[in-house]
Amino acid sequence: MAAKVFHDGTVLSWNEDWQSIEVLHHTSILINGDTISAIGKDIEAPADAEVIDSTGKILTPGFINTHSHLWQTAYRTLAPNTTLASYLISYSQSSQAIKAFSAEDIYISCLEGYYEGLNAGVTTYVEHASNNWDLDVVKRGFDAAVDGGARVWWCCAAEDREDVTAEDVFEYIDTLGKRNPAYERQNQVDLAPSSMNEVLLTSRRELGLEAITTHDLGGPWPIGHNTPSIAANKGLQDLDVPIIFSHGGLITEENRAALRKHDWNLSITPESEMHYGHGQQTSRLVQDHASLGVDTNWTFSGDILTQARLWLQSVRNVSYNKTLDSGRIPRENPMAVEDAFLLATRQGGRAVRRDDVGVLKVGAKADIVCFNGNSPNMVGWTDPIAAVVLHANVGDIEHVMVGGEFRKRNGKLILKEGEWEDFSKKFAEAARRIQAKVNVPPQPEKFMGVAEFGEVESMTTRRQT
Ligand SMILES: [Zn+2]
Numbered sequence: 001m002a003a004k005v006f007h008d009g010t011v012l013s014w015n016e017d018w019q020s021i022e023v024l025h026h027t028s029i030l031i032n033g034d035t036i037s038a039i040g041k042d043i044e045a046p047a048d049a050e051v052i053d054s055t056g057k058i059l060t061p062g063f064i065n066t067h068s069h070l071w072q073t074a075y076r077t078l079a080p081n082t083t084l085a086s087y088l089i090s091y092s093q094s095s096q097a098i099k100a101f102s103a104e105d106i107y108i109s110c111l112e113g114y115y116e117g118l119n120a121g122v123t124t125y126v127e128h129a130s131n132n133w134d135l136d137v138v139k140r141g142f143d144a145a146v147d148g149g150a151r152v153w154w155c156c157a158a159e160d161r162e163d164v165t166a167e168d169v170f171e172y173i174d175t176l177g178k179r180n181p182a183y184e185r186q187n188q189v190d191l192a193p194s195s196m197n198e199v200l201l202t203s204r205r206e207l208g209l210e211a212i213t214t215h216d217l218g219g220p221w222p223i224g225h226n227t228p229s230i231a232a233n234k235g236l237q238d239l240d241v242p243i244i245f246s247h248g249g250l251i252t253e254e255n256r257a258a259l260r261k262h263d264w265n266l267s268i269t270p271e272s273e274m275h276y277g278h279g280q281q282t283s284r285l286v287q288d289h290a291s292l293g294v295d296t297n298w299t300f301s302g303d304i305l306t307q308a309r310l311w312l313q314s315v316r317n318v319s320y321n322k323t324l325d326s327g328r329i330p331r332e333n334p335m336a337v338e339d340a341f342l343l344a345t346r347q348g349g350r351a352v353r354r355d356d357v358g359v360l361k362v363g364a365k366a367d368i369v370c371f372n373g374n375s376p377n378m379v380g381w382t383d384p385i386a387a388v389v390l391h392a393n394v395g396d397i398e399h400v401m402v403g404g405e406f407r408k409r410n411g412k413l414i415l416k417e418g419e420w421e422d423f424s425k426k427f428a429e430a431a432r433r434i435q436a437k438v439n440v441p442p443q444p445e446k447f448m449g450v451a452e453f454g455e456v457e458s459m460t461t462r463r464q465t
Helices: 070-075 084-090 096-100 103-119 135-147 166-179 181-186 198-203 228-233 253-261 270-276 283-289 304-325 337-344 346-351 384-391 420-437
Strands: 004-015 020-032 035-040 050-053 057-061 063-068 122-129 151-156 189-193 212-216 243-247 265-268 290-292 368-372 397-402 405-409
Touching: 004 368, 004 384, 020 337, 020 384, 057 384, 063 103, 063 243, 063 265, 063 290, 063 304, 063 346, 070 103, 070 122, 070 135, 070 420, 096 420, 103 122, 103 135, 103 397, 103 405, 103 420, 122 135, 122 212, 122 346, 122 397, 135 151, 135 166, 151 212, 228 243, 228 253, 253 283, 265 283, 265 346, 270 304, 283 290, 283 304, 290 304, 290 337, 290 346, 304 337, 304 384, 337 346, 337 384
Parallel strands: 004 050, 004 057, 063 122, 122 151, 151 189, 212 243, 243 265, 265 290
Antiparallel strands: 004 020, 020 035, 057 368, 368 397, 397 405
């Protein structure tokens, strides 16, 4: 692979000494293989290097999505007004809806999820692969993680299902690194089963786990109670593997302390928590050990840029209201745009304990996003972090590179195989077919037979007559 140079752009680089972003204007990035080998004004590029003119552009690290269930992408727009309870009952891996999917459908549904992200500059995923009801379904989900072209920590939810056991899944995972040539060759898929269970603790050290991920809902939710304190009590810190707890919208002080103590991470999925009603009250208090995720990309935005903006403004809103409730005027702004940017990039790398992902610096993986700084919504910027976090949209993303290879070029997705136009037709057909087959069961008396439903204050634009 010939060297590549993003020439003369504005680079949001990572300064190790400052432990923050350093904005470098009129600066180039040299890429050799899958790695950034130089950043500077006068870098020496080989004569045959491919030069990408970046004048007027803003170059950022690829965004990191630390929580997704991409097999569900084919549901897109199916349930725009759903709640978490109805999602779990009607559309999750525990629902009847899974019967609408063939293993092949899972493959293209996951693929489309990765393409959506790559188009939006999401170069890295922690995929919580809950497609685990059949071994073929598990396998095709993994194939999509390889073929999608993103950098993926593929965390398969190994649990005992009717047709497949956790042990089966672990056995499959055990073979992947050795057997899958794509994994060996491109080195972009890291492996990790997810469930926090005894099997993992007692006998799975030899798998060489790269990450573990699990749900932490808290509050009155009768499921997803995998808190950092419980993980610590089970001794998971002895595995010395990064653990990513998703949501934690109601995370307690004790659990925030456990997260910090063991250098684990919370994946905040702002749009999901607001949309479904997980509850989102305390994640903002542990942002030093947090990153951003999407969760279910079929119900709302699949891009991390949107999550960063939503999160930033919702945190500001909460903090401001506290001051206003005390009868006083806010003296200052509670959260800076740089923190939102870091949650979307550097903090995602930290979540998987990788210093070479989510940053632009020499030695880091060449996961790079190039923004057109000259679009109607961006032109005039002087602060490139603000331009990206508060003004950019996905349409401004011209190029996306993962490990030195273009996945989007001049505004157009570059698939590892085939053309977007052909793929999109196939996906649209599958989505319509799958959505037509999904039946929504009536709401039960109690959620999972135990949790009481409560009234929700409704809002409408309809005028009273
Ligand atoms: Zn989830």
